[in-house]
Amino acid sequence: MIENCVLINQGYKLIFDLKIWLEKNGEDEMRTTHALTLDSTTNSGLSGVYGLYGTSEWWDNIEKGNIETYIVSGVIVDLSKGNVFVDDNTMITIESDNTEEEIYEGVVFTNENLKKEYSHLYSIGNKIVVFYILGELKDKDTWNPLIHNKNGTLPITSKIYIKDGN
Template structure:
């Protein structure tokens, strides 16, 4: 299987993205915005170490792309979303990401795909998270 998006590459391509993420994490005047930094600053050596140790919650989706299409109001692309029939026969709707625009052609119906997510806690959990954790 070919890797067409990796967060490490995103960081290399746009160091300003990570600088802004770190700035927001450390900004005490914005207690409701950004990441907590629980596992270290996003993309830092500490963060990658915690990811590799399995300390950061992760989720993997594997399956076959059934459909690619455009969602949202930005019509600058042909598609930005894919429906994936997972190995357990559920349909998952996911955004499409590549490190290089020339790799977008890999998103097509019938293609096998694996996506791995890491979940870094927000400073202020969203309403859905709070409603599922409050008792």
């Protein structure tokens, strides 16, 4: 993707990549998600219209634009330190460049090496870009907190890039 090269050239570090994570560690997550998608007795889960989560068909439909994506860019303005409802350093607040809203995002590391190498980047003042895949849900009335006018979708974090603001 061109966006990836541009961000890396601007000094951003790739912190999370869903495709790579699923290939290495996602067998159980994919199996569980596929089972829920294929279960016709429930209205829960992804619809599977454009392929099962994490499969090559699903990724191809993302590349073709059949599955929508969404990008949030902004600045980290808060960390979950001292929040009684959330474990320390597991959530951040992003002040979006494009809206006046604050967006809450989970802190994701796919392994301990990445955590050691990049955890310092989850700091107030650092710039962040998050790519989401908008997974179509079976339940078309489900509201999501990221894109208010997009009921029936689940924002799935695809990639996270962070740039040290110092």
